[in-house]
Amino acid sequence: MSKTIIVSNRLPVKISEEEGELVYKPSEGGLATGLGSIYKQGENIWVGWPGLAITKDVEKKAITKQLAKENMKPVFLSAQEIEDFYEGFSNETLWPNFHYFNQYVVYNEELWKAYQKVNAKFAKYLEEVVEPDDTLWIHDYQLLLLPEMIRAKFPKLSIGFFLHIPFPSYESFRLLPWRRELLNGMLGSDFLGFHTYDDMRHFLSSVNRLAGLGNSNGQINLPDRKVLVDALPMGIDYERYATTAASPETIAREVRYRTSVGDQKLILSIDRLDYSKGIPQRLRAFELFLERNPQYLNKVSLIMVVVPSRDQVPKYKQLKEEVDLLVGRINGKYGRLNWTPIHYFYRSFPLHGLSALYRMAHVALVTPMRDGMNLVCKEYIASKLDKKGVLILSEMAGAAKELSDSILINPNDIEQYVTALETALSMPEEEQMKHMQTMQESLKRYNIHHWVNLFMERLNFVKEQQKSLETSIITEKLSKEIKKRYDKSKNRLIFLDYDGTLTGFHADPLQSKPDGELKKIMKNLTADKNNNVVVISGRGRDTLEEWLGSYDIEIIAEHGVWLKEKGKKWRTIANLKHEWKANIQKVLDGYVNRTPGSFVEVKDYSLVWHYRKVETGLGEVRTRELTSHLKYITANKNLNVLEGDMVVEIKNSEVNKGRASTFWLEKYNADFITALGDDWTDEDTFLAMPDEAVTVKVGSTTSAAKYSVPSYKEVRKLLTQLTD
Ligand code: GDG
Numbered sequence: 001m002s003k004t005i006i007v008s009n010r011l012p013v014k015i016s017e018e019e020g021e022l023v024y025k026p027s028e029g030g031l032a033t034g035l036g037s038i039y040k041q042g043e044n045i046w047v048g049w050p051g052l053a054i055t056k057d058v059e060k061k062a063i064t065k066q067l068a069k070e071n072m073k074p075v076f077l078s079a080q081e082i083e084d085f086y087e088g089f090s091n092e093t094l095w096p097n098f099h100y101f102n103q104y105v106v107y108n109e110e111l112w113k114a115y116q117k118v119n120a121k122f123a124k125y126l127e128e129v130v131e132p133d134d135t136l137w138i139h140d141y142q143l144l145l146l147p148e149m150i151r152a153k154f155p156k157l158s159i160g161f162f163l164h165i166p167f168p169s170y171e172s173f174r175l176l177p178w179r180r181e182l183l184n185g186m187l188g189s190d191f192l193g194f195h196t197y198d199d200m201r202h203f204l205s206s207v208n209r210l211a212g213l214g215n216s217n218g219q220i221n222l223p224d225r226k227v228l229v230d231a232l233p234m235g236i237d238y239e240r241y242a243t244t245a246a247s248p249e250t251i252a253r254e255v256r257y258r259t260s261v262g263d264q265k266l267i268l269s270i271d272r273l274d275y276s277k278g279i280p281q282r283l284r285a286f287e288l289f290l291e292r293n294p295q296y297l298n299k300v301s302l303i304m305v306v307v308p309s310r311d312q313v314p315k316y317k318q319l320k321e322e323v324d325l326l327v328g329r330i331n332g333k334y335g336r337l338n339w340t341p342i343h344y345f346y347r348s349f350p351l352h353g354l355s356a357l358y359r360m361a362h363v364a365l366v367t368p369m370r371d372g373m374n375l376v377c378k379e380y381i382a383s384k385l386d387k388k389g390v391l392i393l394s395e396m397a398g399a400a401k402e403l404s405d406s407i408l409i410n411p412n413d414i415e416q417y418v419t420a421l422e423t424a425l426s427m428p429e430e431e432q433m434k435h436m437q438t439m440q441e442s443l444k445r446y447n448i449h450h451w452v453n454l455f456m457e458r459l460n461f462v463k464e465q466q467k468s469l470e471t472s473i474i475t476e477k478l479s480k481e482i483k484k485r486y487d488k489s490k491n492r493l494i495f496l497d498y499d500g501t502l503t504g505f506h507a508d509p510l511q512s513k514p515d516g517e518l519k520k521i522m523k524n525l526t527a528d529k530n531n532n533v534v535v536i537s538g539r540g541r542d543t544l545e546e547w548l549g550s551y552d553i554e555i556i557a558e559h560g561v562w563l564k565e566k567g568k569k570w571r572t573i574a575n576l577k578h579e580w581k582a583n584i585q586k587v588l589d590g591y592v593n594r595t596p597g598s599f600v601e602v603k604d605y606s607l608v609w610h611y612r613k614v615e616t617g618l619g620e621v622r623t624r625e626l627t628s629h630l631k632y633i634t635a636n637k638n639l640n641v642l643e644g645d646m647v648v649e650i651k652n653s654e655v656n657k658g659r660a661s662t663f664w665l666e667k668y669n670a671d672f673i674t675a676l677g678d679d680w681t682d683e684d685t686f687l688a689m690p691d692e693a694v695t696v697k698v699g700s701t702t703s704a705a706k707y708s709v710p711s712y713k714e715v716r717k718l719l720t721q722l723t724d
């Protein structure tokens with residue numbers, strides 16, 4: 001039976017050594033709870049590092065055995081690997097780059113090697129446990145190379161990937177010397193999920209610029225697969241936070257804490273120690289708020305929980321010192337014997353303690369400089385059973401996209417920060433409750449279970465799509481079978497696309513003239529009187545006539561506008577109109593004026609805007625603008641606007657290769673039919689073919705065709721074999 005495997009850097013367990021014994025505690029994170037519905041079922045497992053550098057084999061065995069009871073499988077990392085792969089490349093290279101702190105990025109080839117090595121270690125481990133029908137869900141920036149590594153061993157495996165931190169704009173990502181390898185690693189997945197639409201479009205833009213691949217609605221066509229990219233904001237276990245907030249233990253803690261701090265209004269902030277969280281900026285804003293609002297002295301306190309993290313990394317050590325100094329300065333300046341402006345905790349709280357703080361806080365200050373999502377703000381909202389409280393949230397947190405009923409601020413704008421605090425502290429309860437209600441409804445609906453289900457649904461969706469478009473690569477054995485059918489038949493119909501199918505692509509289209517090898521193939525194919533060869537191309541009729549007119553063939557030019565039967569003159573589909581061309585051409589010329597490198601190709605019954613040579617990105621932007629413009633002015637005009645490979649084509653809707661090929665299908669009652677083509681226009685031909693036809697897609701394994709070959713070279717080999 002197939003199983004689902006979750007893979008992340010850390011397993012959802014905390015192992016500690018107490019009096020020489022290993023103690024196991026499940027981790028309380030939202031992800032662990034959400035994915036519990038998956039990895040705890042049946043044969044499913046979670047693979048990851050158990051959180052300790054273990055050297056002794058006996059201990060490894062004991063941990064493996066213990067974790068197996070919870071469906072977890074450990075990948076053991078050495079202390080050196082943790083230092084170089086985790087603290088090094090993951091946290092000193094990727095983390096700052098992805099959070100736009102490029103001045104902190106460490107560029108070090110040794111760390112990169114360690115990152116590759118550990119990803120390979122995960123891949124090797126997985127090879128032992130993965131079955132081809134399994135589903136793999138890989139998490140986060142520590143394992144960006146893993147999807148491609150696993151794909152190499154299991155080409156058909158279902159692989160999903162979710163990035164928990166932001167995906168940066170291309171301008172940041174391009175700074176990494178290993179950007180291509182990282183991107184290719186990720187593209188090993190079938191489905192890639194990001195928290196926000198911005199992360200998704202940044203990723204797609206990098207794919208476009210680095211791999212030259214466009215996308216349509218988040219779908220990228222790779223030669224061997226369709227990959228889906230989508231925004232899927234992660235939710236929290238809403239019920240768990242609401243229930244914890246109502247529990248007697250939480251309420252008892254709240255009473256205790258309240259007795260200690262007195263009856264001031266409380267502002268709460270909770271973060272891991274990290275420069276991306278904007279802790280010093282928050283302290284400076286709070287200081288300015290006190291300075292500007294003396295009426296709040298003695299009446300408002302900030303409870304600041306900073307959870308220790310990565311404090312061996314120099315940048316984090318420095319940050320810790322900066323925070324300590326700021327807190328000391330503010331408390332020293334404003335504190336009274338009976339009032340502490342900032343209650344600062346450099347440690348973590350148990351869940352009920354955290355929940356009591358959420359309950360008590362009049363205001364939550366969640367103001368990261370950059371955050372993938374941020375779950376603290378969502379947990380705060382879920383814990384507000386009486387709906388009283390205000391959330392001040394940074395625009396730079398992924399959560400800001402969903403929580404527009406909070407007070408949104410730019411954390412670099414200290415003035416806005418101070419105003420937000422003033423607004424929050426004076427907001428009438430009725431207004432607080434109205435906003436809280438809206439946010440609670442949304443978080444209840446888009447909770448962690450919804451997120452997990454949606455992720456799996458999207459992954460299955462793209463897998464199904466891949467299957468329906470799957471071709472079989474033509475092997476030696478298969479080509480022999482095709483040859484057998486060919487030899488047996490007496491009346492054959494052979495449709496051949498030209499560019500990309502019989503020849504390769506050239507920067508100068510005139511270079512694609514038939515070479516010696518192709519001439520020989522055409523000669524042999526047409527020499528057999530049982531063959532009816534139809535070249536079916538988008539090119540104009542003059543070129544096709546000039547290059548191929550000497551062979552005993554039939555031709556479809558301009559995607560089906562012009563037809564030429566053996567021994568007859570060129571003719572076109574009756575009543576085809578082309579008066580529309582003059583107006584549309586004016587529009588296209590306007591775009592050429594604004595877009596260096598683009599040009600318009602004029603055909604008898606169609607116009608083509610080419611942007612292959614336009615600056616990457618600009619061409620795509622202009623194309624979007626152009627297609628929406630064209631769709632508007634061509635409405636009700638019986639014209640089609642089609643986006644192709646670096647082209648936009650406008651043509652009569654009656655014209656397509658599929659329709660044109662039907663004419664020949666009816667003309668010859670053939671007992672062997674084959675059609676070969678390489679691009680989207682050939683898909684119409686494939687769809688028009690009867691079931692028994694041998695349809696062959698060149699260059700991709702995703703198509704309506706039955707079979708595929710990697711390039712025109714294999715097409716030539718196949719055709720040569722047939723006539724041998
Ligand atoms: C990454 C992304 C994204 C914090 N202090 C205590 C405590 N916590 C818990 C919170 C919350 C979690 O830790 C922190 O989650 P965040 O989302 O805020 O941040 P990261 O850990 O950096 O996570 C982030 C996330 O992945 C998910 O995709 O949102 O943007 O950076 O659950 O409650 N828990 C306890 N005591 C504490 O003192 N018990």
